[in-house]
Amino acid sequence: MIEVLINSALQLVLLLLLAPLLSGAIKTLKARLQMRRGPGILQPYRDILKLLRKGMVIPETASWIFSAAPYMVFATATLVGLMIPMTTTHAPFSLFGGVLAVVYLLALGRFFLALGGLDTGSSFGGLGSSREMTISAIAEPAMMLAIFTVALGANSTNLSEMAKVAVGQSWRFLAPSQMLAFAALFIVLIAETGRIPVDNPATHLELTMIHEAMILEYSGPYLALIEWGASIKQLVLMTLLVNTFFPFGLSSDWTLQTIGVGLAFYLAKLLMLACMIVLVETTNAKLRLFRVPELLMVAFILGALALISTFLF
Amino acid sequence: MNMLSVSTGFALSVAAYAAGAFGTLACWQKPALARRMCCSFALTGAVLGGFTSVLAILRGTPAVWSVPSGIPLFAFSFSYDALAGFFNLALAIPVAAVSIYSFGYLKGFEGKRNIGLFAFLFNLLLLSLTVVFTAANAFLFLIAWEVMALAAYGLVIFYHEDRETRRAGLLYIIMAHVDAGCLLLGFALLINSTGSAEFSTFRPLAAQLNGGQQTAAFVLFFLGFAIKAGVIPFHIWLPAAHPVAPSNVSALLSGIVIKTGIYGMARIFLDVLGGVPSWAGLLVLIVGVVSAVLGVLYALMEHDLKRLLAYHSIENIGIILMGLGAALIFRVAGHPTLAAVALIAAMFHTLNHAIFKSLLFLGAGSVLHSTGTRNMEEMGGLIRPMPVTAFCFLIGAVAISGLPPLNGFVSEWLTYQTLLAGFGAIPGLTRILFPLAGSMLALTGALAAACFVKAFAITFLALPRGTESRNAHEAPRSMLTGMGWLTLACAVLGLGVTWFLPVFDAMTEQLLGQRVSSHLVSGHGLVLSAGMRTGGTVSPLVIAVGLLVLTLPAAFLVAIGVRRFGRKRGPVWDCGLPRLSEENEYTATAFSKALRMIFSVLYKPRREIQAVFDVSPYFPKEIRFESEIEPTFEKRLYAPLQEFIFRVSSRMRTIQAGSIHAYLAYIFVTLVLLLLFGVRK
Numbered sequence: 001m002i003e004v005l006i007n008s009a010l011q012l013v014l015l016l017l018l019a020p021l022l023s024g025a026i027k028t029l030k031a032r033l034q035m036r037r038g039p040g041i042l043q044p045y046r047d048i049l050k051l052l053r054k055g056m057v058i059p060e061t062a063s064w065i066f067s068a069a070p071y072m073v074f075a076t077a078t079l080v081g082l083m084i085p086m087t088t089t090h091a092p093f094s095l096f097g098g099v100l101a102v103v104y105l106l107a108l109g110r111f112f113l114a115l116g117g118l119d120t121g122s123s124f125g126g127l128g129s130s131r132e133m134t135i136s137a138i139a140e141p142a143m144m145l146a147i148f149t150v151a152l153g154a155n156s157t158n159l160s161e162m163a164k165v166a167v168g169q170s171w172r173f174l175a176p177s178q179m180l181a182f183a184a185l186f187i188v189l190i191a192e193t194g195r196i197p198v199d200n201p202a203t204h205l206e207l208t209m210i211h212e213a214m215i216l217e218y219s220g221p222y223l224a225l226i227e228w229g230a231s232i233k234q235l236v237l238m239t240l241l242v243n244t245f246f247p248f249g250l251s252s253d254w255t256l257q258t259i260g261v262g263l264a265f266y267l268a269k270l271l272m273l274a275c276m277i278v279l280v281e282t283t284n285a286k287l288r289l290f291r292v293p294e295l296l297m298v299a300f301i302l303g304a305l306a307l308i309s310t311f312l313f
Numbered sequence: 314m315n316m317l318s319v320s321t322g323f324a325l326s327v328a329a330y331a332a333g334a335f336g337t338l339a340c341w342q343k344p345a346l347a348r349r350m351c352c353s354f355a356l357t358g359a360v361l362g363g364f365t366s367v368l369a370i371l372r373g374t375p376a377v378w379s380v381p382s383g384i385p386l387f388a389f390s391f392s393y394d395a396l397a398g399f400f401n402l403a404l405a406i407p408v409a410a411v412s413i414y415s416f417g418y419l420k421g422f423e424g425k426r427n428i429g430l431f432a433f434l435f436n437l438l439l440l441s442l443t444v445v446f447t448a449a450n451a452f453l454f455l456i457a458w459e460v461m462a463l464a465a466y467g468l469v470i471f472y473h474e475d476r477e478t479r480r481a482g483l484l485y486i487i488m489a490h491v492d493a494g495c496l497l498l499g500f501a502l503l504i505n506s507t508g509s510a511e512f513s514t515f516r517p518l519a520a521q522l523n524g525g526q527q528t529a530a531f532v533l534f535f536l537g538f539a540i541k542a543g544v545i546p547f548h549i550w551l552p553a554a555h556p557v558a559p560s561n562v563s564a565l566l567s568g569i570v571i572k573t574g575i576y577g578m579a580r581i582f583l584d585v586l587g588g589v590p591s592w593a594g595l596l597v598l599i600v601g602v603v604s605a606v607l608g609v610l611y612a613l614m615e616h617d618l619k620r621l622l623a624y625h626s627i628e629n630i631g632i633i634l635m636g637l638g639a640a641l642i643f644r645v646a647g648h649p650t651l652a653a654v655a656l657i658a659a660m661f662h663t664l665n666h667a668i669f670k671s672l673l674f675l676g677a678g679s680v681l682h683s684t685g686t687r688n689m690e691e692m693g694g695l696i697r698p699m700p701v702t703a704f705c706f707l708i709g710a711v712a713i714s715g716l717p718p719l720n721g722f723v724s725e726w727l728t729y730q731t732l733l734a735g736f737g738a739i740p741g742l743t744r745i746l747f748p749l750a751g752s753m754l755a756l757t758g759a760l761a762a763a764c765f766v767k768a769f770a771i772t773f774l775a776l777p778r779g780t781e782s783r784n785a786h787e788a789p790r791s792m793l794t795g796m797g798w799l800t801l802a803c804a805v806l807g808l809g810v811t812w813f814l815p816v817f818d819a820m821t822e823q824l825l826g827q828r829v830s831s832h833l834v835s836g837h838g839l840v841l842s843a844g845m846r847t848g849g850t851v852s853p854l855v856i857a858v859g860l861l862v863l864t865l866p867a868a869f870l871v872a873i874g875v876r877r878f879g880r881k882r883g884p885v886w887d888c889g890l891p892r893l894s895e896e897n898e899y900t901a902t903a904f905s906k907a908l909r910m911i912f913s914v915l916y917k918p919r920r921e922i923q924a925v926f927d928v929s930p931y932f933p934k935e936i937r938f939e940s941e942i943e944p945t946f947e948k949r950l951y952a953p954l955q956e957f958i959f960r961v962s963s964r965m966r967t968i969q970a971g972s973i974h975a976y977l978a979y980i981f982v983t984l985v986l987l988l989l990f991g992v993r994k
Contacts (some may be wrong), residue, residue: 052870052873052874053874053877053878054874054878055878055879055880055881056874056875056878056879056880056881057880057881057882057883058880058881058882058883059882059883059884059885060882060883060884060885061694061775061776061885063696063697063773063774064696065696065707065774070867070871071864071867071868072860074863074864074867075859075860075861075863075864075867076860078863079856079859079860079863082859093855093859095836095840095850095852096839096840096850096851096852096855096856096859097717097850097851097852097855097856098849098850098851100726100729100730100849100851101717101726101851101856103755104715104716104717104722104726104758105717105856107714107716107758107759107762108711108716108717110762111711111714111716111762111765111766114763114766114770115766115769115770115774118766118770118771118774118775118899118904119770119774119775120775120885121774121775121776121885121893121895121897121898122885122886122887122893122897123897123898123899124886125899126898126899126903126904127899127903129766129770129899129904130899130903130904130905130906130907131907133759133762133763133766134763134907134908134911136759136763137756137759137760137762137763137908138756138759138911139759140755140756140758140759141752141753141755141756141759142752143755144751144752144754144755145748145749145751145752148733148736148748148751148752149748151733151849152733152736152737152748155737155848156848156849157729157730157733157843157848157849158848158849158850161848216886217885217886220874220878220880221870221871221874221875222871224870224874225867225870225871289907290907290910290911293911300752303752304749307745307748307749308745311742311745
């Protein structure tokens with residue numbers, strides 16, 4: 001019991017602190033690749049701190065749903081973070097919700113955020129909500145298929161169990177089904193975290209925005225919660241990818257040494273995945289909205305192929 | 314003693330409904346009295362029925378009684394077993410809420426409509442439902458089935474002045490009779506091979522049916538029950554008939570009447586026939602997937618709030634059929650434990666859908682009551698005048714979207730686990746269907762969430778789009794109480810699922826010989842697990858508490874910020890234009906535009922824009938916009954069918970010339986033919 005509490009507390013701290021850092025790292029890497037200096041790796045912390053110390057403007061048309069949404073986004077993302085193994089195979093809350101709960105909790109946060117976007121009565125909010133719900137809806141089957149492939153291999157939807165099985169066969173990611181599932185999930189990751197080529201996190205042109213349009217009316221601490229929540233969600237999804245497919249460094253022991261090694265490996269893996277994302281973001285242009293389904297269809301087919309290839313290999 | 318109490322409870326509940334039906338009809342001239350009688354008798358019947366069902370479930374073994382009627386093959390045979398008990402429970406919970414709701418809702422009928430007649434049909438419907446769930450004689454079942462269809466028809470066309478209503482009623486009654494016809498043939502097949510119409514005599518003989526008979530029985534029963542359940546492609550009556558009925562009736566129609574189809578499948582396929590071939594199970598699963606995905610896709614395109622909800626009923630029936638199909642497959646494949654889990658998933662979703670769909674229809678009823686329109690494009694901002702209704706509708710929307718920690722999530726989670734387990738349990742390539750069905754369930758869930766974002770936000774949030782919604786008012790207390798009860802049920806069945814699971818034990822033991830609830834609960838009763846093979850666990854209660862606890866520090870941060878740096882209300886960003894109005898708001902049509910484009914192969918959308926302008930086309934004075942999607946099934950399947958029937962009918966007119974001599978000749982020839990047949994046998 002105490003162990004679970006300590007584990008939860010540690011993972012919570014790691015989650016809250018690492019998420020903005022990861023966002024900052026991705027931004028800096030991207031800037032470097034584009035021969036810019038970039039805002040610095042710590043910028044997301046400064047942004048959040050700044051926003052927390054701003055006054056808030058609530059639209060006149062908004063109801064309590066508008067105010068509830070940031071809390072839901074933040075709480076769901078953080079709770080999901082506790083269900084995912086980060087540095088060891090023990091995720092503190094893995095017993096209370098597996099990968100299905102992760103997907104559906106993130107959907108709960110998105111549900112409220114979309115309501116918040118529509119609550120203002122602004123067309124931009126509606127536009128963002130509509131697009132966000134659409135894209136997530138078409139991303140969902142691909143995501144589930146890829147996840148099922150991994151879950152069926154591990155005979156469990158419990159993320160700690162899945163990680164343990166993965167640790168037992170570290171080189172499993174070379175199997176075609178795993179590679180295909182990884183590719184499918186990578187595409188879904190890009191769609192879910194709102195990155196190029198699906199959405200542009202840096203855009204400020206209303207008509208092309210998705211996530212940014214939905215949260216256009218948020219300000220001050222609410223915006224801080226949403227941004228923080230979004231970066232936690234990104235960290236969680238990236239963790240899901242690196243730890244289920246590349247379980248290197250994950251240990252089921254609970255000593256200072258294994259945690260240290262685990263943390264080092266974990267950060268390295270995250271950095272690699274961040275590099276991949278940056279590479280994709282820099283070498284691609286944003287797709288037209290109605291091209292995005294085709295990309296996600298590719299992900300779905302990859303997921304289906306992954307599933308079928310479990311028969312073959 | 315216990316058996317006596319089950320039969321007594323059943324009799325009392327039926328008597329209450331009968332009193333509600335006939336007693337209220339007798340005092341139709343006193344509207345206020347009729348209204349109170351209608352609702353109190355229905356409520357009494359529901360409470361008694363609910364207690365009886367709990368008794369029967371606790372008892373486990375079926376309570377059976379039979380009164381001979383003197384007519385061959387027909388007897389008043391009842392079997393109140395665990396399956397009957399479960400469906401009676403699923404009947405009692407929404408009926409109790411709808412009855413309380415109707416105290417206030419029917420007030421609007423006073424002086425305008427015949428409440429006595431309404432009460433008669435309403436209570437008769439409840440009575441026939443109770444009998445359908447307990448009948449153990451094929452003819453008793455069919456009579457109750459027919460009474461149910463007719464009572465529902467009467468309620469569907471209650472606003473018969475509308476042409477749309479009458480047309481919907483006609484469509485409904487035609488489909489209801491096609492399904493009754495299929496069932497009659499199906500039962501005739503069983504009666505023919507057993508010589509009795511009692512369900513108990515079907516059971517031992519069902520196994521001796523040959524392949525052809527088995528196939529025919531399955532197809533006939535499946536058609537009959539699938540039409541009643543509104544499964545695609547037999548669904549067209551459902552989105553037509555459910556919305557035009559009074560809202561409290563819509564709640565019952567979608568909540569429980571279509572579930573008689575599910576009940577029938579469970580009763581006939583699992584109990585009476587004792588299993589169906591595995592291709593039949595696969596068919597049920599595939600039909601379920603198609604219904605779920607297409608149901609939600611059509612729902613997304615609706616901006617009539619009640620039609621939208623009706624399409625979601627099709628979707629949820631699809632989800633239920635996924636679980637049921639899996640249960641049928643596992644049973645044949647020799648995995649009774651897995652079949653039990655699949656059955657629990659299906660039945661739990663049946664109950665959950667009964668609850669949240671009634672809740673949503675009641676919410677839509679309050680909105681309709683207050684604004685007088687079903688068109689979402691004229692609503693908006695209703696969360697301010699109707700805060701309680703909005704809250705209840707929101708909970709229903711979260712539940713139906715399958716989002717944690719409410720009941721919809723739990724039953725969908727169980728369905729996922731079942732489908733995943735199917736991959737490991739079924740040999741051969743067909744097992745690939747299970748994860749694919751799972752991914753389609755994911756698509757369904759995500760689209761449902763998108764649809765309910767639309768339904769809730771366009772109806773309740775932002776600015777009102779019409780004068781009616783500007784002058785909206787909250788529903789009376791009785792209506793709110795009815796909705797509140799169902800809202801509570803959504804939360805309790807979600808958070809307390811581990812305590813509720815033993816309810817299914819008696820049913821799974823009766824149908825599959827397995828008690829699995831204890832395998833599904835771990836972690837001091839807090840954690841729901843999928844049991845065998847796929848180890849997955851979830852705890853809705855811990856998720857709910859976790860969300861609350863994690864909200865606290867966030868709320869603390871915000872509170873500090875607000876205290877030090879203030880918080881004020883301001884206008885919405887309007888791109889520098891003079892003040893946004895409701896005309897700038899996103900609409901339901903706009904919200905679903907992206908999906909309409911993406912799935913345009915299915916929808917074949919058509920739109921027409923006409924602009925009137927003086928000088929430049931950039932400054933139109935007036936714009937008319939029209940957009941519609943192609944009703945594929947109506948156009949491609951039913952229109953040709955209708956044409957065919959008309960063509961055949963007009964041919965047949967030649968033999969119906971109106972000459973009495975010709976008719977006498979027909980009768981004579983028929984008699985001779987029948988005699989010939991009779992003699993030959």
